[in-house]
Amino acid sequence: MSFRCTGIVSVDDLKKLGLYPPPERLKKGPVVLVECPEEIPCDICVDACPFGVIIKESITSIPKVLWDKCTGCGTCVAKCPGLAIFVVDISHPAKASVVVPYEFLPRPRVGDKVVLLGRDGRRLGYGVVRDIFEDNKTLAVKIDVAREVALEVRGFEVVRHEEEG
Amino acid sequence: MVIERQRGLPEIPSLSPEKERMSRETLLADVLVIGGGPAGLAAAIKAAQFGLNIIIVEDHYKLGGQLIKQTHRFFGSRELFGGLRGFQIAQILERQVKEYGNVRVLTKTYAYGVFRDQWVGLISENSVYEAKAKCYILATGAMENYLAFPGNDLPGVIGAGGAQTLMNEYGIRPGKKALIVGAGNVGLIVAYQLLQAGVRVKAVLEIMPQIGGWFVHAAKIARYGVPILLQHTIKEVLGKDSVEAAIIVKVDKDYSPIPGTERKIECDFVLLSAGLTPDTRLLSQFGVKLKWVPELGGLVPLRTKYLETTIPNVLVAGDMSGIEEATTAIIEGWIAGLTAVVKVLGPKSEVLRERERLLKLLKEYRAAPVSERVKRGLKRVII
Numbered sequence: 001m002s003f004r005c006t007g008i009v010s011v012d013d014l015k016k017l018g019l020y021p022p023p024e025r026l027k028k029g030p031v032v033l034v035e036c037p038e039e040i041p042c043d044i045c046v047d048a049c050p051f052g053v054i055i056k057e058s059i060t061s062i063p064k065v066l067w068d069k070c071t072g073c074g075t076c077v078a079k080c081p082g083l084a085i086f087v088v089d090i091s092h093p094a095k096a097s098v099v100v101p102y103e104f105l106p107r108p109r110v111g112d113k114v115v116l117l118g119r120d121g122r123r124l125g126y127g128v129v130r131d132i133f134e135d136n137k138t139l140a141v142k143i144d145v146a147r148e149v150a151l152e153v154r155g156f157e158v159v160r161h162e163e164e165g
Numbered sequence: 166m167v168i169e170r171q172r173g174l175p176e177i178p179s180l181s182p183e184k185e186r187m188s189r190e191t192l193l194a195d196v197l198v199i200g201g202g203p204a205g206l207a208a209a210i211k212a213a214q215f216g217l218n219i220i221i222v223e224d225h226y227k228l229g230g231q232l233i234k235q236t237h238r239f240f241g242s243r244e245l246f247g248g249l250r251g252f253q254i255a256q257i258l259e260r261q262v263k264e265y266g267n268v269r270v271l272t273k274t275y276a277y278g279v280f281r282d283q284w285v286g287l288i289s290e291n292s293v294y295e296a297k298a299k300c301y302i303l304a305t306g307a308m309e310n311y312l313a314f315p316g317n318d319l320p321g322v323i324g325a326g327g328a329q330t331l332m333n334e335y336g337i338r339p340g341k342k343a344l345i346v347g348a349g350n351v352g353l354i355v356a357y358q359l360l361q362a363g364v365r366v367k368a369v370l371e372i373m374p375q376i377g378g379w380f381v382h383a384a385k386i387a388r389y390g391v392p393i394l395l396q397h398t399i400k401e402v403l404g405k406d407s408v409e410a411a412i413i414v415k416v417d418k419d420y421s422p423i424p425g426t427e428r429k430i431e432c433d434f435v436l437l438s439a440g441l442t443p444d445t446r447l448l449s450q451f452g453v454k455l456k457w458v459p460e461l462g463g464l465v466p467l468r469t470k471y472l473e474t475t476i477p478n479v480l481v482a483g484d485m486s487g488i489e490e491a492t493t494a495i496i497e498g499w500i501a502g503l504t505a506v507v508k509v510l511g512p513k514s515e516v517l518r519e520r521e522r523l524l525k526l527l528k529e530y531r532a533a534p535v536s537e538r539v540k541r542g543l544k545r546v547i548i
């Protein structure tokens with residue numbers, strides 16, 4: 001079914017639109033995933049990336065990504081109003097991480113254990129928060145995750161047993 | 166009883182005896198802007214830049230219209246405040262409008278009617294005004310559509326905008342378990358805001374075979390497990406004193422309910438987001454020509470691309486002239502503001518140049534396939 005029917009975009013759709021990083025690029029280090037498959041009037045990502053990685057021909061065209069220029073810095077993640085940008089790193093054989101935008105309470109903290117969620121809200125196991133950036137109240141949260149799920153994580157829930165005072 | 170036909174508009178009424186303690190003021194201006202949402206504010210700001218005397222009337226206690234209750238970040242380029250949250254855009258526009266000494270802002274003031282010789286009646290808690298201007302810009306926005314089904318009068322069945330006002334303006338959570346009817350941008354965004362407020366969203370129903378709103382808004386709720394049920398509608402709401410559950414039903418390709426597909430969903434409130442209707446009530450009193458254009462939300466004014474209606478000194482902008490977006494409402498507001506400048510001060514070349522630039526910008530914003538429907542509608546009303 002099309003993403004216009006589900007709100008869930010498939011890897012095939014992303015590949016067709018040129019929005020999925022090539023496998024060789026994934027091996028090299030952290031890289032951006034721009035899940036914005038529709039022609040909407042927005043170009044915040046173009047300005048947001050300090051390295052000019054994301055390009056739009058006009059304000060309504062679908063973003064293009066210059067994979068080799070992307071440093072995986074994650075600056076763009078918290079700036080995208082559609083919460084549609086992620087960064088994945090599966091370049092190490094043993095570990096992996098994702099950067100996910102987040103706008104819920106409780107506010108996560110470094111070291112928190114979180115439940116990972118896929119594009120369809122399915123639970124994908126647990127991860128641990130490594131780093132947090134903020135831009136105008138949107139957080140970009142870097143999470144250590146299992147390598148097998150790294151390409152699938154799109155959201156998370158903080159699990160915290162309220163131990164603090 | 167003698168029934169007489171009304172000839173033209175009546176004289177603006179004088180104070181009724183019970184209102185005698187109220188102050189009364191006559192207001193004269195170059196431009197009277199009615200509605201302090203993004204369209205009205207943008208119009209006032211542009212016209213003020215050229216020194217016109219402006220009065221802006223807003224019913225609510227705060228300026229910003231729909232933007233006040235939008236906590237999500239908006240799309241668009243930087244010129245159109247993209248990346249900011251709706252309420253932040255409202256704050257910027259309010260600051261800009263208040264920079265001008267030649268703009269008088271009347272909040273908590275309602276424009277209640279149009280009378281003979283284009284006198285407009287305004288009323289606030291303590292004052293009544295009669296206002297007249299060389300040019301009028303109407304930017305009264307839109308009203309939410311309601312749906313007819315058994316139980317729709319139970320407390321807990323509310324419009325999506327109403328729920329947003331409760332949550333985002335007054336900090337009141339409208340309930341614990343929500344069912345949303347309508348998966349346009351409004352329904353999807355409100356679903357997300359409800360999740361942020363700690364509400365469980367049981368489902369978003371959509372009668373069409375695909376999601377009406379943008380993918381990115383749908384994806385934001387899909388990843389938190391909210392089901393979006395296509396070809397589904399609400400049949401009935403159950404409850405004694407307030408909403409306790411809803412019965413939903415699948416529809417066929419002609420949108421008729423399919424018997425036997427009913428399902429019960431436990432929820433304590435039901436949100437309707439079944440579209441908006443332009444609020445042309447005041448505009449129609451001016452006597453401008455309206456046309457029924459479903460693509461734009463209902464009855465909308467015929468107008469030129471410079472936003473002049475069939476009465477040349479009555480201009481329009483924003484959702485009232487066709488349901489669209491805040492971004493396009495702001496651009497239209499700017500254009501209408503400049504048209505007012507042309508009407509009052511004559512065709513200065515710098516004004517005409519800026520207006521053409523904005524028309525081009527508006528076209529770029531409408532270039533997206535998501536605007537196809539609106540563009541089809543616009544073809545039928547631009548004169």
Ligand SMILES: Cc1cc2nc3c(=O)[nH]c(=O)nc-3n(C[C@H](O)[C@H](O)[C@H](O)COP(=O)(O)OP(=O)(O)OC[C@H]3O[C@@H](n4cnc5c(N)ncnc54)[C@H](O)[C@@H]3O)c2cc1C
Nearest residue numbers: 200202203204224230231276305306483484490491492494
């Ligand atoms: C949930 C939701 C999410 C949205 N998200 C986005 C988004 O992400 N991006 C985007 O671009 N757009 C978005 N929009 C659309 C955007 O909010 C509207 O298109 C925009 O606000 C229209 O502006 P306007 O000035 O025409 O009308 P409004 O904002 O409705 O303002 C009209 C104002 O006129 C006042 N008024 C009306 N009649 C009178 C009267 N007789 N006297 C005095 N005052 C009067 C009203 O009180 C109101 O303040 C969203 C809308 C909703 C409901």
Ligand code: SF4
Nearest residue numbers: 049070071073074076
């Ligand atoms: S991750 Fe950094 S370098 Fe890559 S696109 Fe985003 S901002 Fe640009």
Ligand code: SF4
Nearest residue numbers: 036042044045080082
């Ligand atoms: S900023 Fe986000 S929503 Fe806007 S175009 Fe870029 S990816 Fe799409």
